Amino acid sequence: DIVMTQSPDSLAVSLGERATINCKSSQSVLYSSNNKNYLAWYQQKPGQPPKLLIYWASTRESGVPDRFSGSGSGTDFTLTISSLQAEDVAVYYCHQYYNTPLTFGGGTKVEIK
Amino acid sequence: DVQLVESGGGLVQPGGSLRLSCAASGFTFSSSWMHWVRQAPGKGLVWVSRMDTDGTTTTYADSVKGRFTISRDNAKNTLYLQMNSLTAEDTAVYYCVRAGGGNFDWGQGTLVTVSS
Numbered sequence: 001d002i003v004m005t006q007s008p009d010s011l012a013v014s015l016g017e018r019a020t021i022n023c024k025s026s027q028s029v030l031y032s033s034n035n036k037n038y039l040a041w042y043q044q045k046p047g048q049p050p051k052l053l054i055y056w057a058s059t060r061e062s063g064v065p066d067r068f069s070g071s072g073s074g075t076d077f078t079l080t081i082s083s084l085q086a087e088d089v090a091v092y093y094c095h096q097y098y099n100t101p102l103t104f105g106g107g108t109k110v111e112i113k
Numbered sequence: 114d115v116q117l118v119e120s121g122g123g124l125v126q127p128g129g130s131l132r133l134s135c136a137a138s139g140f141t142f143s144s145s146w147m148h149w150v151r152q153a154p155g156k157g158l159v160w161v162s163r164m165d166t167d168g169t170t171t172t173y174a175d176s177v178k179g180r181f182t183i184s185r186d187n188a189k190n191t192l193y194l195q196m197n198s199l200t201a202e203d204t205a206v207y208y209c210v211r212a213g214g215g216n217f218d219w220g221q222g223t224l225v226t227v228s229s
Binding site: 038049050051055059100101103 | 148150157158159160163172174175208212215216217218219220221222
């Protein structure tokens with residue numbers, strides 16, 4: 001199984017400041033035949049299902065604000081919120097879909113400082 | 114718009130069974146791989162099972178293998194999860210998830226509580 005390790009577990013950032021979340025996979029999720037990283041990022045607020053933010057490691061889902069960006073390749077990935085807004089308070093998860101079992105990071109709780 | 118509506122959750126005693134359903138609309142259900150993912154209260158996301166477009170290929174997490182069965186009815190645009198021999202560790206919100214082209218669509222989830 002591919003283990004997804006997120007850091008930090010929680011993060012307090014001032015409004016308007018940058019938030020950075022890291023995700024490391026125990027093996028590469030880069031598929032060489034199409035050069036795509038099978039890595040997604042989700043945002044989850046209490047009582048709601050996960051909301052897809054980023055897929056293929058860096059492709060923003062339609063409707064997602066451009067302050068959210070994803071980067072990285074292979075085993076190391078980053079989700080960046082360039083200017084934190086109050087509505088961004090949530091738990092964020094990385095997710096690999098390179099193979100089954102699909103696996104998720106443990107989550108990073110983002111709060112306002 | 115893609116819509117996935119889960120139903121069938123509820124309170125069940127340990128050792129009991131439950132069948133979840135996921136009604137799909139807004140996309141070509143018969144062309145989509147489908148998954149179940151669960152989330153225990155206050156915990157993270159855990160993949161449960163997946164099925165290919167015509168039901169030929171199914172895969173399960175080790176924790177549910179032999180107890181849960183995923184199935185689909187493409188004529189009814191519905192995905193199912195039959196859950197048997199339930200234990201307290203199966204208590205969770207169960208999400209129906211559509212996989213398509215690298216992105217994923219999630220339902221609102223249905224809560225399953227296993228308790229005496």
